[in-house]
Amino acid sequence: MRLVHVFLTVLAMAIIGTGCSETNEREKSQNAEAEQTSKEEKTEETTTVSKRDLPEELQDIPLPTSAGKYAGDKYDEEKVEAELDKIPQDASEKEIQKKLLALLGENYHPYIDFFESFDTAVNAGGNEPGGVKAPKLPEEKKVNIMILVDASGSMAGRVDGGVKMDLAKQAVKDFAGKMPEGANVSLTVYGHQGSNHQKDKAKSCKSIEEVYPLDTYDEGKFNQALGQFQATGWTPLAGAMKKAKQQLEGESKAENIVYVVSDGIETCGGDPVQAAKNLHTSNINAVVNIIGFDIDEGQKALEAAAKAGGGEYSSVDSKVDLEEHFEDEYDRLWDEWEEWGNKNWDKAQNIGDKKWDEVNEIGDKMWDLAQEEGDRIWDAATYLYSEKDLDHAKEVRSAFFKRQKALRSYAFNTQKELRSEVFSNQRKTQSDVFDKQREEQRKTLDH
CATH class of the missing domain: 3.40.50.410 (von Willebrand factor, type A domain)
Known part of the structure; x- marks a missing residue:
């Protein structure tokens, strides 16, 4: 009996020891999961939506301030789906949106900042010719x-x-x-x-x-x-x-x-x-x-x-010599204004073309980015709906479709407006250059 008692005691200790070991392993696993969750939450926090200085048409849509984990060139469908599988069945619509942005959201702020601060001015017309025998009059120089x-x-x-x-x-x-x-x-x-x-x-x-x-x-x-x-x-x-x-x-x-x-x-x-x-x-x-x-x-x-x-x-x-001397100067000045006009007309054209191209490039990039991001999020939301039968997945997909539409509309409309302003300013500057040229050339005829 004593041996049985000892055996039972040892067995109990072994069972207790095994239980403690399993408990420790479970705690370690839970801690690891908690740590991973914390990291993911921190990642999601880095993509906190910002409405600072946003244009009115983008005020009501979420816009992360940094790109998601698998956004852009880092996109991997299998890894994305593995992350989606971790979303709990009872996740709210807001939680799902936040997760999708943290995974696939793009950072549109550089494009928005470019558009909102873009200078459409087309300035030309410096270095005007001076008067007879006078040098060119420098801008803002006495x-x-x-x-x-x-x-x-x-x-x-x-x-x-x-x-x-x-x-x-x-x-x-x-x-x-x-x-x-x-x-x-x-x-x-x-x-x-x-x-x-x-x-x-x-x-x-x-x-x-x-x-x-x-x-x-x-x-x-x-x-x-x-x-x-x-x-x-x-x-x-x-x-x-x-x-x-x-x-x-x-x-x-x-x-x-x-x-x-x-x-x-x-x-x-x-x-x-x-x-x-x-x-x-x-x-x-x-x-x-x-x-x-x-x-x-x-x-x-x-x-x-x-x-x-x-x-x-x-x-x-003689009088004739004196008149011819100044006549030559007036002819020279006429030619200088002609050259000035042509040069600054072309300058305005080049500046306008460059700004037009800049706006086109950024607008197209933002449009394409919104299209790519929208397609990926649509696929991810569809996966949650069809494969996981997740509550709110359809609503999330619909919300992101509206977001994609708003981003593309902003890119298209802003691109169009800025190009129009650039073109208008270019034509205004070229008209001013032409008027100044003709005004100064007329002066050379009124002597």
């Missing part, structure tokens, strides 16, 4: 144009077509009227006091006066300034350039251009070449252009001054 007119006694002389001073004034008047829109203009006269006799030399050489202060062009005031002086004295050309440099101090960020109209060399002891060089090489970086009127022996000196000033020298000997 331009100062200083005109220096020689009023020495020799300018009272006649050439073929009239008095040099009268012709010079008319040329300057036309010239100033053709400056780039928004440019500042200044008119300075030199040698206009005293006379060209020796006794008045000191007075005349000091007579350098800005009769039209640097400002935007006003035709009435500018013409009034031209009427304030006549040809009478000596030629303080270097002094006039020095004064121009003083007037431009503090204008280092602007584009500064100096134009000189003169019929002779320096007669007041100054150094025009050095003065022009100082204008050009200083921080104001001015460009000095010189029009030599009826010049003989002084031409080389004026050419040297223009070269030192980083500009150009032009020589005219």
Whole structure:
């Protein structure tokens, strides 16, 4: 009996031990399942639907912020079905939807963000040609144009077509009227006091006066300034350039251009070449252009001054020459505006085409993605309905079909709207470019 008792005790201990072992295994299995469930829940949490900044037509559909476990290229039908088999029979419609999104849902936010932030503007028309002998007017850059007119006694002389001073004034008047829109203009006269006799030399050489202060062009005031002086004295050309440099101090960020109209060399002891060089090489970086009127022996000196000033020298000997000089400039300006118009028309076309293609590409990709995702979720919901006879499977399938339709409609309609805006803006810009070109070309004919 004692042996039986011992045997029974040992047997009981063995049974208890086996039971404990089975219990431990069951607990381990339950813990593993719980851990897996936790991981899946966390995965589903990463695809929490977000309605932040969504367009109105997508507010009522679930949109994960990250792609599902088997979305896109990771799709595997067998693995998906294995995951679907884990869904409990009594799962709610919401739970089934959440599971399908976690498995197969795509991330549409990059496409939506692209559409909602897309800039349909088509901008062209920069780098416009400037006025006669003026450089191109940079966008948002200040331009100062200083005109220096020689009023020495020799300018009272006649050439073929009239008095040099009268012709010079008319040329300057036309010239100033053709400056780039928004440019500042200044008119300075030199040698206009005293006379060209020796006794008045000191007075005349000091007579350098800005009769039209640097400002935007006003035709009435500018013409009034031209009427304030006549040809009478000596030629303080270097002094006039020095004064121009003083007037431009503090204008280092602007584009500064100096134009000189003169019929002779320096007669007041100054150094025009050095003065022009100082204008050009200083921080104001001015460009000095010189029009030599009826010049003989002084031409080389004026050419040297223009070269030192980083500009150009032009020589005219009569009214016809002066008119032809500016006629050539008007022709050049017409051609520059023609080139500008063609270039910026094409630029607007290219920008519009590029933006059109971008919208097309993203719209097509979103449409295709919604189609692919919708088909896969439809198949998954059908599997739950036909193979597992899962409650709510048909309702889920219907809901996802509506979702697919909403996504495709959004992609199609937004693509269409943005393309229309791009095309409209492109045509508007091209029309503005054409109008600006014709407006500026007409100005060259109105001189």
